Amino acid sequence: MxxxxxxxxxxxxxxxxxxxxxxxxxxxxxxxxxxxxxxxxxxxxxxxxxxxxxxxxxxxxxxxxxxxxxxxxxxxxxxxxxxxxxxxxxxxxxxxxxxxxxxxxxxxxxxxxxxxxxKMECEKIALEPMLVRLTDKFKVKSHKPVSFEFDLQTPEIYADAEYIEEVFSNLIDNSIKYSKERVDIRISSSRNDLYSIIKIYDNGLGISEKDQRSIFNKYERAAAGSRSRRKKASGFGLGLNFVQQVIEAHKGKIFVNSIEGEFTEFIIYLPLMVKEL
Missing domain, CATH: 1.10.287.130 (Signal transduction histidine kinase, dimerisation/phosphotransfer (DHp) domain)
Known part of the structure; x- marks a missing residue:
């Protein structure tokens, strides 16, 4: 063939x-x-x-x-x-x-x-006494000039007093740690139909857009580690992860808004009232 x-x-x-x-x-x-x-x-x-x-x-x-x-x-x-x-x-x-x-x-x-x-043991908490106590502590501890300004349109929040105070303490500490020679911190509160909204603003070093995407990660080095080495601040990425974990345990949310070299603002949403967490 x-x-x-x-x-x-x-x-x-x-x-x-x-x-x-x-x-x-x-x-x-x-x-x-x-x-x-x-x-x-x-x-x-x-x-x-x-x-x-x-x-x-x-x-x-x-x-x-x-x-x-x-x-x-x-x-x-x-x-x-x-x-x-x-x-x-x-x-x-x-x-x-x-x-x-x-x-x-x-x-x-x-x-x-x-x-x-x-489990979070939530109750109604007066914001001003807690924040005054914290700001007085940080004014004494800080080695640089620190000023605080309050605008508390909502005087109370519903949260676990111990853990929410630790959250505010971590955020204020970060504001002071990652700041210039002088830091101005503004803390405000408001509410909508579902949430109490707390904002903590500072005029510090800010956070880059890249770092903002991962700043709440556990052991986050980009935001905590590299900034620590550059700015001589201690820490290894637990603080903001702790903050996020506590806020989420409250059935709340937290966001960051920042421009590198200008400011950082953390925005916390806490439910107005939750029967069981």
């Missing part, structure tokens, strides 16, 4: 095999690409864990060293005839111990909130 085109005949006979081979090659390439993505994700997670561990150890080492030094001086007796200096060393040790305890509690709280093991 004579064939006009043996190549077409051979391809026709092997067509099914060729198609099967092409499908298999595509499948293998897809598997390799998927494995590469998994490896890249694992490497990213490992890097985040490594950076977090380093930041955690660094942030714990500093207060522990300070506490150890203060206790050594107190135990040595060299300050027994200097009551004012002795009291100063004692207060430093106490403040650093409080800092470690706050960090530990924040980690435990985030873990409980993520696993839905924490």
């Amino acid at each position: 004579m064939l006009d085109s043996p190549y077409i005949y051979i391809i026709g006979r092997m067509g099914l095999l060729l198609i099967s081979t092409i499908i298999l090659v595509i499948f293998v390439i897809s598997c390799i690409a998927y494995q590469i993505r998994i490896i890249a994700r694992i490497n990213k997670i490992s890097q985040i864990r490594e950076d977090f561990s380093y930041a955690m150890v660094h942030d714990m080492k500093t207060p522990l060293t300070t506490i150890f030094t203060a206790l050594s001086f107190l135990h040595s007796g060299r300050l027994d005839d200097k009551p004012e200096t002795k009291e100063k060393f004692f207060n430093v040790a106490k403040e650093e111990a409080d800092r470690l305890l706050t960090l530990t509690n924040k980690l435990l709280t985030i873990s409980k909130l993520e696993n839905k093991k924490m």
Whole structure:
């Protein structure tokens, strides 16, 4: 039998095999690409864990060293005839111990909130006394001039007093930490039909659009880590994640509005009244 085109005949006979081979090659390439993505994700997670561990150890080492030094001086007796200096060393040790305890509690709280093991004990809270208490504390603690302005059109909110105060404390602390030589903070409250709305505005360093997309992520390095290294501010990305977790546990929402180099504003929406959280 004579064939006009043996190549077409051979391809026709092997067509099914060729198609099967092409499908298999595509499948293998897809598997390799998927494995590469998994490896890249694992490497990213490992890097985040490594950076977090380093930041955690660094942030714990500093207060522990300070506490150890203060206790050594107190135990040595060299300050027994200097009551004012002795009291100063004692207060430093106490403040650093409080800092470690706050960090530990924040980690435990985030873990409980993520696993839905924490219930918010909500009640009506007067905003002004809480905010005055917080602003007085930060005025004393801050090493730079800080001014606060209130515009509280809604005097009360419905929330867990302990955790919502910690939320405000974190946001005010960030405003001061990531600011210029002087920081002006404005806190306002209003309401609509469903929510109490609290806004915390500062004239600080601002947050880039890129960082705004991930600023609430746990162990977020772009917003917390890199800004910390540039601006010499401590922390490793737990504060804003804690804030978001607490607000969401209240069935609320939080947003950030910022222009880098100009201002940052956090906007919190808390339900007016929720029977059960």
